[in-house]
Amino acid sequence: AFTPNNDGLNDQFRIITNGHQEVQIFVIVNRWGQKLFETRDQAEGWNGTFNGKNADIGVYNYYVKYKCSNGEILEKKGDVVLMR
Numbered sequence: 001a002f003t004p005n006n007d008g009l010n011d012q013f014r015i016i017t018n019g020h021q022e023v024q025i026f027v028i029v030n031r032w033g034q035k036l037f038e039t040r041d042q043a044e045g046w047n048g049t050f051n052g053k054n055a056d057i058g059v060y061n062y063y064v065k066y067k068c069s070n071g072e073i074l075e076k077k078g079d080v081v082l083m084r
Contacts (some may be wrong), residue, residue: 004048013062013080014045020069027063028080036060043045048082057084 002013015026021025023042030036036055039048048055 002048003083005084006035011081012047014062015042015066017042017066019020020078023065024067024073025063029061029063030055031059032060043067046053048084054084055082057082 002010004011006014013028015023017023021042023040026037026039026042026044027035028046029038036050057078059081061077061079063075065073065075067073
C-alpha cells in the first residue's frame, strides 16, 4: 500500500532495484484495465494521480518488465492499494 497525501512518507509507488536491472516498462492500470501511469525510468514512481486529479482509494494493478544484468528479461505483476 502507499499513501500519496504529500506528507513526505510513502507518497509514490515505484520500483526499487539493486542497480543490476534495467526497467523496460512499468505500468499502473485500474480494475477496468485503463492505463493510469507508464514509465521506463526506474527512478520515476506513480504519485496516485490520473490526468492531474487524485485517483480513487482502492486496488490498482501494476506490471513491470525488466532486463537483468545477465540479459534475462523478467516480468512481474501484482496489485497495490492506494490509501489517503
